[in-house]
Amino acid sequence: MLNFSSLPSEIRQLCRDGKLETPTSGLALGFVQANLVVLPYSLAFEFLLFCQRNSKACPILDVTEVGDYEPKIIAPGADIRTDLPRYRIFQHGELIEETSNIKSFWKRDLVAFLIGCSFSFENAMLNSRLPVRHVEEQKNVPMYKTNIECIPTRMFSSPLVVSMRPLPANNVVRAVEVTSRYYKAHGSPVHIGNPEVIGIKNLEKPDYGDAVTVNDGEIPVFWACGVTTQTAIMQAKPELAITYSPGYMFISDLKDEYLTL
Template structure:
């Protein structure tokens, strides 16, 4: 079966159980989003956590209580079925992965759609810059760092970053391209020296897949929405749902809709 190319087709294929792969490189030009689903009694505090940490947690849409439709970024879509894969957490513990969260849905749940760096990768490619995980057909490499987010009473997390290798003479251009996409993580948070942000071995990813480094390349790190999953693990809510890392919600928003 062919790979879906439009946001609507991707969501429909997910809904039909026909697509459960990572989404880097899909639907070029359209915004992809992380998903966090929490009970209503935690929703306001989680929103505060996101507002205090807009680099890793830029909120694009919030669903009404009990309503799975993201009305601002994809009217008619259903966050219970329209992502390739989900993770279920109970009391902060990851318990299972699934392709359909309708059996877990409750009337008190609120969905948060949070910007994703996959949304600026098409702009990097258009600028002639490499995106190695797309070249290699992999998920993006992601790492937990020693950089702490600004906490709330119940939510705290180390910053999680995604990484793309670039030559030193490509880094400035990558910063110029991505800083415009402030609602999908914007410019890099760190360049080179992984050890300086607590990453001991670049080949040992915490999420996603390791990628090849070509001669002379340096790692360039962007804030990542998987930060929210580490916040859930620390907060230990009785129940939560997220996307599986790299398996994003593909919205109807255009990348350029979110640029500065």
């Protein structure tokens, strides 16, 4: 049975066998989780430029060689075609399919980008006795599009997408201190408090993931989110793009401390 102490290799094998169908938050605590974006080589430099200009939302952890599906830096021996629970396939900016295996879509000119994820600092939050509501409620983290615009490139542009974790008011400063160390996992929050300031009208209706309980006396805290890359892909409309399904991440062999300052 999967639990907080499951090893990354065990989880990747379950994905490879088509036996993991849940979001990965709370799994293999202490190990780095990553977003996935796969694009043709012809777009790789410009996407890398978009990530460099928007590193808060898109911190690069690994980039594969052209046509190679092994993320050699963060998980030698892994296969990004099979080792995530769920993928999204986009054609010309339109989501056409969600699948548990992308072997049939793989081409020799594809490049894979592994991007830091806020799930990687949740172990540090839990160790600091900070609540992580979506883990408590066994849900996917809620994610929202904002009115904050990323720095564009010629092809890629996007509003910033954020994830939200509600915290008691007396825990907010501690959460900032804990998460700010994890600069390769989005680091410190981008907004604290009133969601309407950043264009979020209803916390109960996230654009991605699941709504979670916000108790009386709690403050919504928002972190940059790698789903930003998916909105950029939808606006750029490349012929083919492959991503993870929001909340269904790649679990690497790196320890969380790799991501700290």
